[in-house]
Every structure is written in structure tokens, then in C-alpha cells.
Amino acid sequence: MKICLLTCLAPFLVDEKVFPPLGLMAVGTALRAQGHDVMIASLPDDSKYFAIGPTTPEYPNALAMLHQIKQRDKNSRVVIGGPHATANAMDCIIDGFDVVALGDGENITAETFEVNGVTDLGRRQLDGYPITDRGLVDIHSYHYKIDGRLATTLVTSRGCPYRCGFCSNTERQVRYYSVDRINAEIIYLRDWWGYKALMIFDDVFIFNKERALRICAVLKRHEIVWRCFVRGDIVVRHGLDLIDVMSSSGCVEVGIGIESGSDEILKTINKGEDTRTIQEAILLLHHGGIRVKGFFIVGLPGENRYTLERTRRFLGQVPLDDVDFTVYQPFRGSPIWENRRDYDINWDNDVGSSGRTEQRFYKGRQGEYESIVSTSALTQADILKERDDLERLFKSS
Numbered sequence: 001m002k003i004c005l006l007t008c009l010a011p012f013l014v015d016e017k018v019f020p021p022l023g024l025m026a027v028g029t030a031l032r033a034q035g036h037d038v039m040i041a042s043l044p045d046d047s048k049y050f051a052i053g054p055t056t057p058e059y060p061n062a063l064a065m066l067h068q069i070k071q072r073d074k075n076s077r078v079v080i081g082g083p084h085a086t087a088n089a090m091d092c093i094i095d096g097f098d099v100v101a102l103g104d105g106e107n108i109t110a111e112t113f114e115v116n117g118v119t120d121l122g123r124r125q126l127d128g129y130p131i132t133d134r135g136l137v138d139i140h141s142y143h144y145k146i147d148g149r150l151a152t153t154l155v156t157s158r159g160c161p162y163r164c165g166f167c168s169n170t171e172r173q174v175r176y177y178s179v180d181r182i183n184a185e186i187i188y189l190r191d192w193w194g195y196k197a198l199m200i201f202d203d204v205f206i207f208n209k210e211r212a213l214r215i216c217a218v219l220k221r222h223e224i225v226w227r228c229f230v231r232g233d234i235v236v237r238h239g240l241d242l243i244d245v246m247s248s249s250g251c252v253e254v255g256i257g258i259e260s261g262s263d264e265i266l267k268t269i270n271k272g273e274d275t276r277t278i279q280e281a282i283l284l285l286h287h288g289g290i291r292v293k294g295f296f297i298v299g300l301p302g303e304n305r306y307t308l309e310r311t312r313r314f315l316g317q318v319p320l321d322d323v324d325f326t327v328y329q330p331f332r333g334s335p336i337w338e339n340r341r342d343y344d345i346n347w348d349n350d351v352g353s354s355g356r357t358e359q360r361f362y363k364g365r366q367g368e369y370e371s372i373v374s375t376s377a378l379t380q381a382d383i384l385k386e387r388d389d390l391e392r393l394f395k396s397s
Contacts, residue, residue, distance in 0.1 A: 001110050002037045004047040006065055008058035018144045019153050020137050023082060024053050027105040029133040034109065040136050044069045049113045053082030053105065056331060066096055077113045081105050087168050087333035089118045126177045131185050134193055144199065146225050147252050151197035152189060156182050156215060160203035165269040166297065168333035174207060179214045186222050200228040209238045213245055220249035227253045232281035233273040243288035253291040261314025262307035265300050279318050291321040298387040299328040301336060301343035304377035308386050315394045325390050327371045327383060348372045
């Protein structure tokens with residue numbers, strides 16, 4: 001069976017050729033293993049069967065491709081999966097997609113394309129899935145680098161146990177690839193594709209300390225330079241024992257979702273940590289020789305001039321190596337979306353009633369951000385200006 005997997009345009013990104021579409025590639029790998037003729041493309045071809053997995057801001061492009069496919073052949077079958085479809089399944093059916101596939105994309109089969117409506121593909125133990133075939137795309141056309149080395153992405157777990165108010169998280173039970181499986185994938189990436197630098201894209205790579213230590217040993221053995229995401233409270237809990245091992249195994253930088261320099265905001269969004277803990281984590285990481293990039297969200301529920309001043313003060317006191325500022329975007333399925341009346345937050349009524357938050361970018365190039373949210377103290381324009389001011393003050397050129 002000939003199947004075309006479609007990537008979506010991501011105009012909210014500064015550069016769309018940084019990270020390959022690993023999720024779509026995993027689906028393609030599974031379908032190829034079943035004997036199907038699979039290709040990944042950015043535009044529909046003459047196939048009859050298509051699958052697509054957009055994030056929320058990519059969804060308008062997914063809809064445009066759906067209409068193009070159906071205009072050419074109304075009997076073509078189009079499956080949609082991924083994060084947006086999982087949170088907005090019935091909207092996707094109303095919009096004309098034939099199938100919404102929930103669960104692990106690797107469980108897709110030929111029969112999935114003939115289902116009508118929403119189907120659950122289920123979830124399995126991760127080692128049961130094949131290593132993702134990086135040859136499904138022109139992998140070397142992606143140009144992400146870590147300390148001068150061409151790098152690519154690696155996922156060693158799925159799921160996040162935390163309940164941050166802004167996050168639409170559908171998998172709270174963390175599932176892990178075995179260390180042996182991770183070792184095999186690193187060897188594949190190094191020997192077959194030449195990668196000696198990796199971005200580990202787990203939500204919280206160091207959640208399980210003993211497992212992280214074992215993976216660090218693998219990374220060190222293969223002389224990999226790497227980067228990952230962490231939480232401040234877990235860094236503090238695990239301490240310098242883990243940090244020193246990470247550093248000696250090639251970890252040069254981590255990203256931390258700080259979100260705000262205001263403890264009031266962190267409490268409101270149920271972040272589960274405070275600014276003092278985050279600051280301690282950053283100092284520990286620097287002590288171990290690891291750079292830290294902090295990610296912030298402007299316009300969270302309750303944001304006001306005082307909370308923004310706390311963020312500015314935090315940034316002035318904490319030695320972050322890099323920063324990223326986005327505007328808060330409400331997502332269906334998140335606690336804030338589902339309990340909107342409990343928070344000091346408003347968003348455009350036309351967006352809130354239809355769920356079409358994907359029409360506005362939460363991230364973008366300087367001057368291209370938009371905000372659909374306001375609080376009792378800040379208008380949409382205020383939030384945009386504050387984001388721009390923070391970037392101007394604290395983002396290195």
C-alpha cells in the first residue's frame with residue numbers, strides 16, 4: 001500500500017530545518033516494517049492514503065492539505081494523529097479528517113486508514129517499537145548544532161507526571177526505553193549517520209536518577225556531546241552526584257522551563273517548584289560546568305506589573321546562559337482551559353468558543369508574536385510589549 005506522511009509548515013519557528021519530524025518518522029518506520037511503500041513529504045502526492053500529525057499551530061496547514069487532497073480525490077483517506085488531534089478529536093472529524101488516531105502512532109496499520117471516526121491505537125512497552133529510520137527524510141538537511149557538532153534528536157522516554165496548568169498532557173505515566181535499546185540507537189546514529197551530538201527530547205530526562213546515570217555512562221562511552229531538558233526541583237533533589245556525571249559524560253547544556261520569576265505565578269499554574277529552588281538548580285548546574293537556558297511564558301493567569309517585575313528581578317539575579325520568552329497560549333485539555341473561570345485569565349471569545357487557538361502563534365520571530373490572552377491587570381497589547389521588553393533586555397544577540 002502506498003502511503004504519504006505529510007509534514008506541516010511551521011511558520012512560527014525561526015527556522016523549520018532544525019529538528020526532524022521524529023514522530024512522523026516513527027510512524028513511517030512502523031509502516032515500512034509492515035511492507036508498505038512510505039514516503040514523507042511536505043505536499044500531498046498522488047497517493048490514496050495519507051497521515052498527518054500536526055501540533056496546534058500547524059493545524060491550519062494540515063487543514064489546507066486535507067482540502068487539497070479531498071478536492072483531487074474525495075475517496076482518499078486521511079488519518080490525523082499527534083498532540084492537536086488528541087486534544088481536539090471531534091473537531092478534527094467535523095473538519096473532514098476520516099480518522100483520528102489516538103495513542104502510539106507506531107501501532108498504525110493498513111486497517112487504520114479504513115476506520116471512520118476516532119480510533120485508539122493503544123500504547124505498548126516502548127522497546128517493542130523499531131528504531132526510527134532516519135533515512136525517511138534528508139536527515140542531514142537539518143542543521144542543529146551543539147558546541148559546533150551537527151546534532152540530531154533522541155527520545156528515551158514518553159510522558160510527564162507533572163500537572164502544570166498550561167500544559168495539555170495526555171500521558172502522565174512515564175514510559176521508558178531500556179538502556180540497551182538507547183545504546184543501540186546511539187550506535188545507529190553515530191555509525192550510520194555520523195552524529196556525535198544529541199538533543200535528548202524527553203520532557204524530564206533526569207526524572208529517574210539511576211536510569212539517567214546508566215544512560216550517561218553510555219553517552220560517555222560513545223563520546224557524545226549532548227543537551228536535555230530538566231526541572232529545577234529534580235536537579236536539586238539529585239544534587240551534584242548526578243550533575244558531575246552528566247557533565248563528565250558530555251552534557252554541555254540543559255533547558256529549564258522556569259515560566260516566571262514570580263512565586264505567585266508558579267503557584268497559580270501548579271508548577272510544583274519555587275524560584276529559590278530553580279535558582280539553586282541553576283547554580284548547581286553551573287558549578288558542574290553545564291550551561292542553562294531558561295524558558296519563560298509571559299501572560300500566564302494572574303500576570304501583572306508586580307509579577308513581571310519579579311521576573312525581571314529574577315533574570316537580573318540568576319546567571320542564565322540563554323533565555324527564551326513566549327506568550328501564553330491556552331490549549332484545550334490543559335487545566336487552565338478546562339477551568340477557565342478559576343483563573344485570572346481571558347482570551348478572545350471567538351477563539352475560546354471555537355477552540356481555534358491554532359490561528360494565533362504563541363511563538364515566533366521578533367515583531368511577529370500575537371497574544372489572545374489578557375488578565376485583569378494587563379491587556380493583550382501589554383503582554384506583547386512586556387514579552388518584547390524582556391527579550392530586548394535579557395536575550396543576547
